[in-house]
Structure formats: structure tokens, C-alpha cells
Amino acid sequence: MRYQMLASKLIIHLIVGAGALLMLLPLYWMVVSAFKPLPEIMTVPVTFIPVNATLENFKGLLTETFFARSMLNSTAIALANVVLQVFFCSLAGFAFAKYRFPGREVLFTLVLGTVMIPQYVTLIPNYIVMGRIGWLDTWAPLIIPGIANAFGIFWMRQYIATVPDELLDAARIDGAGEFGTYWRIVVPIIKPGLVTLALFIFSTSWNEFLLPLVYLRSKELYTVQLTMANIFRVQYKFNYHWAMASAILATLPMGILFATLQKQFISGLTLGGLKG
Amino acid sequence: MKPQKNARLSRRDFLRLSAGAAAATLLASHNLEGAFAQESTPIPTPTPIPGLSGEIVLWGWKGGIEHFQAAIPEFQKLYPNVTVRIEEMSYEDTHTNVLAAINTGVGVPDATNFDVNHLGEFAEGLMDLTEKLQPYLHEFIPVSVKLATYKGKILGVPQDSQxxxxxxxxxxxxxxxxxxxxxxxxxxxxxxxxxxxxxxxxxxxxxxxxxxxxxxxxxxxxxxxxxxxxxxxxxxxxxxxxxxxxxxxxxxxxxxxxxxxxxxxxxxxxxxxxxxxxxxxxxxxxxxxxxxxxxxxxxxxxxxxxxxxxxxxxxxxxxxxxxxxxxxIPSVTAIPKDAPNPDAAWEFLRIAQVSLEGQLRFTEATGGVMPTWKRAVETLVEKPIEYFGGQKIYALYAAIAEEVPDVxxxxxxxxxxxxxxxxxxxxxxxxxxxxxxxxxxxxxxxxxxxxx
Amino acid sequence: MLSAKWPKLAPYVFISPFFIVFLVFGAFPIAFSGAVSLIDWSGVKMGEFIGFRNYINLIQDPDFVRAVLNTVYLLLLSGPLTIGGGLVLAVLLNSQLLRFKGLFRTIFYLPMAVSLVVSALAFTMLLNKPFGLVNDLIIRQIFNQEPIDFLTNPTLAIPTLTLLIIWRYIGNDLVIMLAGLQSIPSDLYEASRIDGASPFQTFIHITLPLMVPFILFDAILTTVNTFNLFAEPYILFGTEGGANQAGLTTGLLVFRVSFKYFKFGYGAAMAYLLGVVIFALSLLQLRVGQKD
Missing domain, CATH: 3.40.190.10 (Periplasmic binding protein-like II)
Incomplete structure (x- = not known):
């Protein structure tokens, strides 16, 4: 029995470990390439560890491109998205989870149904709308249309459903009011869920490409993804060295967020679950 | 999952987005001054249009806009009240954006670059430049003008020659x-x-x-x-x-x-x-x-x-x-029908691209992309190119361009x-x-x- | 349940932001695109009303058929691998026997934190024919084989795309599956263990049936995402879909038709038809799931 246990343990670690290694391989290759001078990147046989390790790639990237500015832009856009979406999605999720009102099921189904809309259907008409209201070349189209979205609402509804009704009733009896109940009772309880959602939103916003591409024109407003795409494009040669360096820097904020908030992220998944 | 565009450049991007970084250049020392000193057939110098003001917006990709940038001082000597804004986008985005703009009438630029194979698609939304270009046509390589013509109208100012x-x-x-x-x-x-x-x-x-x-x-x-x-x-x-x-x-x-x-x-x-x-x-x-x-x-x-x-x-x-x-396929610069400031845009293009100086700046900024102005080409043909063992490849290219039939x-x-x-x-x-x-x-x- | 007085309205107010935004930026564009799909709109000129001709042309278009077939192939290949892989991984990551859980989870979530531009770059670097790590080190140096043309060989197009999709999105599946596992009461496992069931039997008889809703949810999500997939094939193969159009997916084709050929009417029709396909596939999955 003990040997059997040990064997299973070993097998599990082997499988999961091998999987983890495969997951890390592309990232490893990206990281080491960022520290290689261009000729070394394009050399056969490959060098598994940089032979002529250098920081020049980063230096060039930061001094000769809009990259640093774009990092700030992307951060600002992502934070705006996080604050607005977390608020509006949890508010709507609260309504769907804890109120019984005519049309609830139909409206919730409608919310979920919007997931199935292919993005291409809305792209051109939206461009026209944005133009008419003067939002071209601003960040508004990257923020406003998404303030409340199906995934966030669905997620928050599932999460808030686990909040005991008694707590809400007690708050109501204390005269907390509808919004007060949400703000003072629900929000503190669902914090881990909010953090999880916030991470998703941040990541989606940070990685968005098509919308900034369509709506932004001024380089000063560019997001990091756009700037990255441009870095590869402007130069004459294949600039794998800058590309890899920018890839690392662009991934850093997400990496740090995931690492620091990982506990809350996991508990957000665990506590709430997708019950109901 | 959000759609994205290519992080890798297409062949055209890669070649066209050459640009000011001068990562590559054929011309070790392309001397602009010398070129200006050349004898030139006189072109009637048009009188400046009085009272032009406002802003003009130009779109293009790296490798196609540096000569615009370089032309601003000369332009503003004539038109101090017109400001010039150059919006740089990637090669592919430019085409998508042009189409979106002329389709919707929203955010239309005053002038834009595009590859001339899109002419048929964009024609309805572009200004007819035939009359404006008339006095200068003899200065352009004929094939470049033919390519910029759609159903008898010249819709773009030729930029490069290919x-x-x-x-x-x-x-x-x-x-x-x-x-x-x-x-x-x-x-x-x-x-x-x-x-x-x-x-x-x-x-x-x-x-x-x-x-x-x-x-x-x-x-x-x-x-x-x-x-x-x-x-x-x-x-x-x-x-x-x-x-x-x-x-x-x-x-x-x-x-x-x-x-x-x-x-x-x-x-x-x-x-x-x-x-x-x-x-x-x-x-x-x-x-x-x-x-x-x-x-x-x-x-x-x-x-x-x-x-x-x-x-x-x-x-x-x-x-x-x-x-x-x-x-x-070469590129052209065109003025959309709905351009907010078409007169100023034309005046700008006249200085930046419909001129020897403008086209020389273009070649200079791109590290040696062939221009479409005959006399600008002439400044290149005698240059031995080191990469080709001193061969005068521009002369050969220029000769080929002359032999190309109607395209x-x-x-x-x-x-x-x-x-x-x-x-x-x-x-x-x-x-x-x-x-x-x-x-x-x-x-x-x-x-x-x-x-x- | 709350039941105060103004509050009759409160829930409507709370959900109103979604619906306001949806009306302006969702419903209107959908209706608009629907109208466009009945028009012969190519290039700048908005053409005339042509009824359903765009749709009729569409089903006869070899590119469209090709794209749908490619996408279905991709779905059949990558769907089971990501969903099944996600489930198995979730079970393993949940296992009492596993240590360093946090570390492993982080690693599997990591690619989600990487943008598409970045991940595509990493993959093209990795699979590059002369100097990619996989080709040079693993295939040439270790196995002494000829380098493999991951990116340009037509028969490898969809499998290569599948590799990228698994790498990048298995974290998504893992999140859903882990959430699902958490919802299974632990006393069920306890009971199963006391009955002397092996872990495999427990998985088949306890875990799997209870996970059906989550697997379904994931399957629908995967279906929708696969049909919408654009960036990955675009980065790996370009708008033409690579050699022999082997990497041409539906998302790629809609983009190509709309933004490269500027046939908005035809593109809108395609987007609409695909919407129907996605909807039908989703319904089918729900049906099949409910039968079990």
C-alpha cells in the first residue's frame, strides 16, 4: 500500500512536472533569446544558454522606441477597465443572484447569449458609431463598450449566489438600503471573487489588440501590444532581439500580478466555484 | 479570444517599412545638394493659394512619410497658418483605415499613402487629381502615372517606382x-x-x-x-x-x-x-x-x-x-474626396512629392528606394553601388522601368x-x-x- | 431574498448598464450588419439590395467550405485535448498526493498572462525551421532527424496551431475545471474511498458525471472561441492561411474578406452564417450533454 502510494505520487509528479516543463519551454526560449545578440539568435546550432549575454536589446528597446510610454498607457487603460468592470459586473451579478424580478431569467439568458456574438459582426458598425460620437483616437472605445460584460456578470452571479441570504436580510433590516447592502455587505464578502475577476479583466485588457489597432492612431496613445507589433515592423531586418526583449517587458506586469495575487486568485476560484 | 493582426510583418511591410532608422542603405553618400545644382527644365511655379489655414492630416507607414516630415518647413514658409500632422501606421493598417475612413466619412485624412493595387477599391472615394497633376506629368516616369490612373482619372501622386x-x-x-x-x-x-x-x-x-x-x-x-x-x-x-x-x-x-x-x-x-x-x-x-x-x-x-x-x-x-x-506594385499618395482640407493637402503634396526636392528627400529618407520623378532618378543612375560590386543597378532599373508596357x-x-x-x-x-x-x-x- | 420597496426597481437599475451598453455597441451593430449582409457592398461604394445572394454565394464558395472544414478539424483536434487535458490536469492538481501545487498552477496559468503577440512570437521562434529550439536542438541534435517544417507544411498547419492553442489556453480550461472540482462535495469522494474504489473508478463514476455541466460549459466556450479564432492562425500563417490554405480558419476568412478585400456585405453574411453555426453547435452540445 505504501509502495503503491509512493508510485502514484511519483507518477503524478512526473506527469504534472513534464507538462509544466513543456509549458515553460516557449517562455524559456523567449527569455534566453532576449539576452542574445541578434546574430546569436539566428545561429545554428542553437545555444541553450546565451554565449554572449547582453542587455543591449533592452537598452535599445527603451531608448529608441515608444515602448516605455506604451507600458504606462496600457496600465492606465487596464486599470480603468478593472475598476469599471468589476463594479458594474458585480452589481449586475448581485441583482441576478439575489433578486427575484419579472424577466430575470430571460434577461440573464440574453446576457449569456451575447457571448456567442462573433466579434466581426460588430466591428465596422461600431467604428462608425465611435466616429460619430468623436471617440476615434481616444481610449474610450477600449473601455466603455466593455464596462459590463457577460463573463463578468455570470461569474459574479455564481459567486454572489453563495452569500447567505440571512446576511442580506439582516442588513436590510438594519436599513442599509439596496445599494448599501451591496456595497457594505456583499462586496467585502466577495472580495476574493472580485480579485479573480479583476485579474481576468486586467489580462484581457492588457492583451487586447484589435480594438486599439482600429481606434488608436496617435503613437502617444498606443498600447503596449500595438507598439510591440510596430517595433517588429519598423525595422528593415528581422529584429528578433528587440521583439524578444519587448515580449519579456510586456509580460512582466501580468506576471507580477499573478504571482502576488495568486493566493487570492486561487481562493477566489475555490470559495466561489461555479455553483448554481 | 480577440482577433489580432500579424505580429510578423508581411513581405511588403518588411520591405517597405524601411525607413529613417537607416538600418539598410544602398547609398553611402547620397548628396542632395549636388542634385539640386543640376540643370532643370522649368516648371511653372504656382502662386500660393491665399488664405489657407487649419490643419492637414497625412497617413502613411514608416518609409513613406519621412519625406513628408522633411517637407514641413518648406511648406510652412508658404503657408504659416496650416499645421501638418503626420500619422504613422503600419502598412497593412493604413489600407484598412483608409477604407474605413472613406466608407464612413469619419476621421478622413487629408492625404494618405496606399499601395496602388488597391486603387480600384478606393477609387470612388478619391479626389481626381488629373488636372492638378497635368503641368507635372512629363516629370514623372510614365509607368508610374499609368499605374495611378483608374478609368482615365489620375487618382494618386506616384511615390516609389518598382x-x-x-x-x-x-x-x-x-x-x-x-x-x-x-x-x-x-x-x-x-x-x-x-x-x-x-x-x-x-x-x-x-x-x-x-x-x-x-x-x-x-x-x-x-x-x-x-x-x-x-x-x-x-x-x-x-x-x-x-x-x-x-x-x-x-x-x-x-x-x-x-x-x-x-x-x-x-x-x-x-x-x-x-x-x-x-x-x-x-x-x-x-x-x-x-x-x-x-x-x-x-x-x-x-x-x-x-x-x-x-x-x-x-x-x-x-x-x-x-x-x-x-x-x-508601387505606392501612391492620394487625397480623399471627403478630405477636410483638400487645397492645403494638394499644396503640401506638391511640395513634398510633386517636386524634385521632395522626391530626392524620399529616396534619401528610405535609404535608396527608387523615386518616380525622372530627374530624381537621374541623380541615382550613375552611382556605383558597392553591395553589387560597384554595378550601377539604378541605371538598369531605370532602363527596365522605361521598357515596362502598360500596367x-x-x-x-x-x-x-x-x-x-x-x-x-x-x-x-x-x-x-x-x-x-x-x-x-x-x-x-x-x-x-x-x-x- | 431582499424585498424592500423602491427595490422593485433596484435590480433593473443594477443590471441597466449592461443593457444600455449592449444596445448601443452590441444590438445596433448586429442589426446594422444584418442589413449590410443583404447588400452588395464592396469597396467604397455601397451597392444595391441583393437579398440573400451573399448567403447563396457563400455556401458555394470553396474558400468558405475549406475554412469551415479546417476549423472543424481544429475543433475536433484541440477541443478534446484542451478540455480533457484541462480536466485531467485539474484532477491531478487537486490530488492530495501532489506537492508544489501553487507552483504548478502558476506555471499552467502563465501563458494566459502572455499576450498573443508575445505567444505567437515565442512559437515562431521555437518552431522556426533553421534556428528554432525544437528543430535544431530536439529534432536535429537529439533525434538526428531532418528539421520539420511546422509552419509551412500544409499537413502540419492545424496540428501546429493546436500546439499553440493548447499551450496558451489550457489555463482557461484548468480554471473552469478546478472550479468544477471544488463544487463536488468531499464526502462523495470519502464514500467512494470507503467502498474501495480505485482513484480511476472514482474519477469515472463520481468526478466525471458531476463535472458534466462544467465540461459542457467549457465545450461551448471552446467551440465559440475556435470559430472566432483569428490572431493565432493569422500570426502563424498570414491572411491567406498558409500553404494550400491549410491554416485558413473561419475567423481568418471573415477578416480577410472584410478587411483585405473590403467586401463588407459578403463578410457580414459570413459572420452571420457563422453565428448560426456556432449557435447550432452550442445547442447540440447542450442536447448531447443533457441526454447523459
Whole structure:
């Protein structure tokens, strides 16, 4: 029995470990390439560890491109998205989870149904709308249309459903009011869920490409993804060295967020679950 | 999952987005001052339009806008009340944005660059510049004006010129006992390729093609296009007179037959990615490549170590004594019909691109992309280019440009090219005969483009 | 349940932001696109009303058929691998026997934190024919084989795309599956263990049936995402879909038709038709799931 246990343990670690290694391989290759001078990147046989390790790639990237500015832009856009979406999605999720009102099921189904809309259907008409209201070349189209979205609402509804009704009733009896109940009772309880959602939103916003591409024109407003795409494009040669360096820097904020908030992220998944 | 655009540049991007970074340049010391001193036929200096003010917005990609930037001081001497804003976008985004803007009437720029193969798509939304360009037409290379003309109207100001020739490795030619002078037809080229393959036991080949659609110096669609032009089909896929599809004509089938011979795996590396191709060039495994006028910059940029080893020659002819010239897609700058400030935009273009100085600035800023102003070209033709062992390749390009027959791009061209590419692949994979492929391509074009 | 007085309205107010935004930026564009799909709109000129001709042309279009077939192939290949892989991984990551859980989870989530531009770059670098790590080190140096043309060989197009999709999105599946596992009461496992069931039997008889709703949810999500997939094939193969159009997916084709050929009417029709396909597939999955 003990040997059997040990064997299973070993097998599990082997499988999961091998999987983890495969997951890390592309990232490893990206990281080491960022520290290689261009000729070394394009050399056969490959060098598994940089032979002529250098920081020049980063230096060039930061001094000769809009990259640093774009990092700030992307951060600002992502934070705006996080604050607005977390608020509006949890508010709507609260309504769907804890109120019984005519049309609830139909409206919730409608919310979920919007997931199935292919993005291409809305792209051109939206461009026209944005133009008419003067939002071209601003960040508004990257923020406003998404303030409340199906995934966030669905997620928050599932999460808030686990909040005991008694707590809400007690708050109501204390005269907390509808919004007060949400703000003072629900929000503190669902914090881990909010953090999880916030991470998703941040990541989606940070990685968005098509919308900034369509709506932004001024380089000063560019997001990091756009700037990255441009870095590869402007130069004459294949600039794998800058590309890899920018890839690392662009991934850093997400990496740090995931690492620091990982506990809350996991508990957000665990506590709430997708019950109901 | 959100759609995204290509992080990797397309072949065109990569070549066109050359730009001010001067990562590559053919012209070690291109002296602008000297060029200005040249004698020039007088052009009537137009009187400035009084009272112009406001802002003009120009769109373009890196490599197509630096000369705009450089023209601002001169422009503002004449029009101090007009501010100029240049919005740089990637090559592909520019086309998408132009179309979106002229379709919706929203955010329309005052002038924009685009590749002239989109002319048919954009024509309805562009200002007719025929009258404005009239006094300057004799200054432009004729083929560039022809390309900027759609249904009798000149809709864009020519920017660059893209005649096509062929590069070959003089050192390797010597090694394999080949003489470039003796290669006058594609049949000669194929024959030479077989000789090389035999001598090298298949290690070294004459050409490389990428059957896929990635960037490659020998993308088959590029080759079939230039073969079609060479064989008398100036509209590549369409007829000028009645806009009918012509890719199933005997001329087209003949061109496809040549492509089939060129894509013989004995003489041509197939399915070679760009990185692989660059590595293979560097390893002396490829002897020749077709080469539009932007191509020298790609070579110097990616393969600086081969400096002195390349030479340029004309394309072989399809038939003995046939045309040894072809042309590829250049760019133009146009003013949209809905441009907020069209007069100022034209005045700006007149200074920035419809002038010797402007076009010289363009060539300077791009590191040596061929201009369309005759006298600007003249400043280049006598320059020996070090990368080509001192050969005056601009002179050859200029001569080729003069021989190119009537060329144009009709409506639906971008889609037609995609259809053509697909069917060309079936020939390269030997799934279909050239005739079958051409007929299938023509049929699909007729169906999808509503053309006869 | 709350039941105060103004509050009759409160839930409507709380959900109103979604619906306001949806009306302006969702419903209107959908209706607009619907109208466009009945028009012959190519390039700048908005053409005439042509009824359903765009749709009729569409089903006869070999590119469209090709794209749908490619996408279905991709779905059949990548769907089971990501969903099944996600489930198996979730079970393993949940196992009492596994240590360093946090570390492993982080690693599997990591690619989600990487943008598409970045991941595509990493993959093209990794699979690059002359100097990619996989080709040079693993295939050439270790196994002494000819380099593989991952990116340009038509038969490898969809499998290569699948590799990228698994790498990048398995974290998504893992999140859903872990959430699902948490919802299974632990006493069920306890009971199963006391009955002397092996871990495998427990998985088949306890875990799997209870996970059906989550697997379904994931399957629908995967279906929708696969049909919408654009960036990955675009980065790996370009708008033409690579050699022999082997990597041409539906998302790629809609983009190509709309933004490269500027056939908005045809593109809108395609987007609409795909919407129907996605909807039908989703319904089918729900049906099949409910039968079990």
C-alpha cells in the first residue's frame, strides 16, 4: 500500500512536472533569446544558454522606441477597465443572484447569449458609431463598450449566489438600503471573487489588440501590444532581439500580478466555484 | 479570444517599412545638394493659394512619410497658418483605415499613402487629381502615372517606382561556370539551374520559392504576377478594355507554364521560410532571385556579409527575344474626396512629392528606394553601388522601368491575387496542369468578382 | 431574498448598464450588419439590395467550405485535448498526493498572462525551421532527424496551431475545471474511498458525471472561441492561411474578406452564417450533454 502510494505520487509528479516543463519551454526560449545578440539568435546550432549575454536589446528597446510610454498607457487603460468592470459586473451579478424580478431569467439568458456574438459582426458598425460620437483616437472605445460584460456578470452571479441570504436580510433590516447592502455587505464578502475577476479583466485588457489597432492612431496613445507589433515592423531586418526583449517587458506586469495575487486568485476560484 | 493582426510583418511591410532608422542603405553618400545644382527644365511655379489655414492630416507607414516630415518647413514658409500632422501606421493598417475612413466619412485624412493595387477599391472615394497633376506629368516616369490612373482619372501622386530585375551571385556563377550574359530566356535559366544542381549534387539550387504565403523573396504569387506582365498582360488578371478576367488566355497559361518550370524541385528550393532562405543565401546555396527595386535594401539589411558578391541582370524572357522587364506594385499618395482640407493637402503634396526636392528627400529618407520623378532618378543612375560590386543597378532599373508596357490594377485585384495564388500553388505542387489551374482561377475570379 | 420597496426597481437599475451598453455597441451593430449582409457592398461604394445572394454565394464558395472544414478539424483536434487535458490536469492538481501545487498552477496559468503577440512570437521562434529550439536542438541534435517544417507544411498547419492553442489556453480550461472540482462535495469522494474504489473508478463514476455541466460549459466556450479564432492562425500563417490554405480558419476568412478585400456585405453574411453555426453547435452540445 505504501509502495503503491509512493508510485502514484511519483507518477503524478512526473506527469504534472513534464507538462509544466513543456509549458515553460516557449517562455524559456523567449527569455534566453532576449539576452542574445541578434546574430546569436539566428545561429545554428542553437545555444541553450546565451554565449554572449547582453542587455543591449533592452537598452535599445527603451531608448529608441515608444515602448516605455506604451507600458504606462496600457496600465492606465487596464486599470480603468478593472475598476469599471468589476463594479458594474458585480452589481449586475448581485441583482441576478439575489433578486427575484419579472424577466430575470430571460434577461440573464440574453446576457449569456451575447457571448456567442462573433466579434466581426460588430466591428465596422461600431467604428462608425465611435466616429460619430468623436471617440476615434481616444481610449474610450477600449473601455466603455466593455464596462459590463457577460463573463463578468455570470461569474459574479455564481459567486454572489453563495452569500447567505440571512446576511442580506439582516442588513436590510438594519436599513442599509439596496445599494448599501451591496456595497457594505456583499462586496467585502466577495472580495476574493472580485480579485479573480479583476485579474481576468486586467489580462484581457492588457492583451487586447484589435480594438486599439482600429481606434488608436496617435503613437502617444498606443498600447503596449500595438507598439510591440510596430517595433517588429519598423525595422528593415528581422529584429528578433528587440521583439524578444519587448515580449519579456510586456509580460512582466501580468506576471507580477499573478504571482502576488495568486493566493487570492486561487481562493477566489475555490470559495466561489461555479455553483448554481 | 480577440482577433489580432500579424505580429510578423508581411513581405511588403518588411520591405517597405524601411525607413529613417537607416538600418539598410544602398547609398553611402547620397548628396542632395549636388542634385539640386543640376540643370532643370522649368516648371511653372504656382502662386500660393491665399488664405489657407487649419490643419492637414497625412497617413502613411514608416518609409513613406519621412519625406513628408522633411517637407514641413518648406511648406510652412508658404503657408504659416496650416499645421501638418503626420500619422504613422503600419502598412497593412493604413489600407484598412483608409477604407474605413472613406466608407464612413469619419476621421478622413487629408492625404494618405496606399499601395496602388488597391486603387480600384478606393477609387470612388478619391479626389481626381488629373488636372492638378497635368503641368507635372512629363516629370514623372510614365509607368508610374499609368499605374495611378483608374478609368482615365489620375487618382494618386506616384511615390516609389518598382521595376523588376534579377539578382545573381557572380562568385557562384563563376564557380559553376555560368555566364549571366548567356541566360536570356527562362529556359536558359532552368538549364543553368540543372547544371548547378548536378554539379552540387542538389545541395545548391538556382532559386528558392515559398509555396506558403509567408514572406519570402520568391513568393510564387509575386513571380506569376511579373510573368503575366512580361507576357503582355499589363493588368495581370484583368483586361483594360472590358475589365474581363484574362488569366485563362494562352498568354497567361504560357506564363504559368514558365512558373511550373521554375518551380522544379531540382532547380528550386520549395517551401523555404524567410529565415531559412536568408540562412541559405548566407550559406551560398541559392544563386539567383527575382528582385523588384525595393529588394536591394532587403538584401543589404539582412545579408550585409554578401556585399560585393551580387550582381543584377534583367529578367530572362519568356520566349527568345521577348520582353525582359516587369513591374511590381508601387505606392501612391492620394487625397480623399471627403478630405477636410483638400487645397492645403494638394499644396503640401506638391511640395513634398510633386517636386524634385521632395522626391530626392524620399529616396534619401528610405535609404535608396527608387523615386518616380525622372530627374530624381537621374541623380541615382550613375552611382556605383558597392553591395553589387560597384554595378550601377539604378541605371538598369531605370532602363527596365522605361521598357515596362502598360500596367494597371483593376477593381477586385487584391482578391484576384489571392485566388491566383491559391491556384498557382496547385501547379507548384503538381496537382494541376498550368492550363487547368489557370482555368480554375479564372472561373473563381469571375464568380467572386462579378466579372465577365 | 431582499424585498424592500423602491427595490422593485433596484435590480433593473443594477443590471441597466449592461443593457444600455449592449444596445448601443452590441444590438445596433448586429442589426446594422444584418442589413449590410443583404447588400452588395464592396469597396467604397455601397451597392444595391441583393437579398440573400451573399448567403447563396457563400455556401458555394470553396474558400468558405475549406475554412469551415479546417476549423472543424481544429475543433475536433484541440477541443478534446484542451478540455480533457484541462480536466485531467485539474484532477491531478487537486490530488492530495501532489506537492508544489501553487507552483504548478502558476506555471499552467502563465501563458494566459502572455499576450498573443508575445505567444505567437515565442512559437515562431521555437518552431522556426533553421534556428528554432525544437528543430535544431530536439529534432536535429537529439533525434538526428531532418528539421520539420511546422509552419509551412500544409499537413502540419492545424496540428501546429493546436500546439499553440493548447499551450496558451489550457489555463482557461484548468480554471473552469478546478472550479468544477471544488463544487463536488468531499464526502462523495470519502464514500467512494470507503467502498474501495480505485482513484480511476472514482474519477469515472463520481468526478466525471458531476463535472458534466462544467465540461459542457467549457465545450461551448471552446467551440465559440475556435470559430472566432483569428490572431493565432493569422500570426502563424498570414491572411491567406498558409500553404494550400491549410491554416485558413473561419475567423481568418471573415477578416480577410472584410478587411483585405473590403467586401463588407459578403463578410457580414459570413459572420452571420457563422453565428448560426456556432449557435447550432452550442445547442447540440447542450442536447448531447443533457441526454447523459
Amino acid at each position: 521595376p523588376v530585375g534579377m539578382f545573381y551571385r557572380s562568385d557562384l556563377f563563376e564557380q559553376y561556370g555560368l555566364d549571366a550574359e548567356q541566360i536570356t530566356t527562362y529556359a536558359d535559366l532552368v538549364q543553368a539551374g540543372k547544371q548547378v544542381a548536378e554539379a552540387s549534387k542538389g545541395e545548391v539550387k538556382m532559386l528558392a520559392m515559398d509555396v506558403g504565403s509567408k514572406i519570402c523573396m520568391g513568393d510564387p504569387h509575386l513571380i506569376i504576377d511579373l510573368l503575366l506582365v512580361q507576357n503582355g498582360l499589363g493588368g495581370t488578371y484583368f483586361n483594360r478594355e472590358d475589365d474581363k478576367v484574362v488569366v485563362d488566355t494562352p498568354e497567361a497559361i504560357e506564363a504559368m507554364e514558365v512558373l511550373k518550370q521554375l518551380s522544379d524541385p531540382d532547380i528550386c528550393f520549395l517551401g523555404m521560410s524567410d529565415d531559412a532562405a536568408i540562412a541559405a543565401y548566407g550559406a551560398d546555396k541559392i544563386l539567383a532571385t527575382v528582385a523588384p527595386a525595393w529588394f536591394p535594401l532587403a538584401m543589404t539589411g539582412n545579408l550585409p556579409q554578401l556585399s560585393g558578391k551580387w550582381r543584377m541582370m534583367r529578367l530572362p524572357a519568356i520566349k527568345p527575344g521577348g520582353l525582359r522587364a516587369s513591374y511590381q 494597371w490594377f483593376g477593381r477586385g485585384w487584391p482578391e484576384a491575387r489571392s485566388i491566383m495564388r491559391k491556384h498557382t500553388e496547385t501547379v507548384i505542387r503538381r496537382e494541376k496542369s498550368p492550363e487547368e489551374a489557370c482555368k480554375a482561377a479564372a472561373e473563381e475570379m469571375r464568380l467572386k468578382l462579378n466579372k465577365g
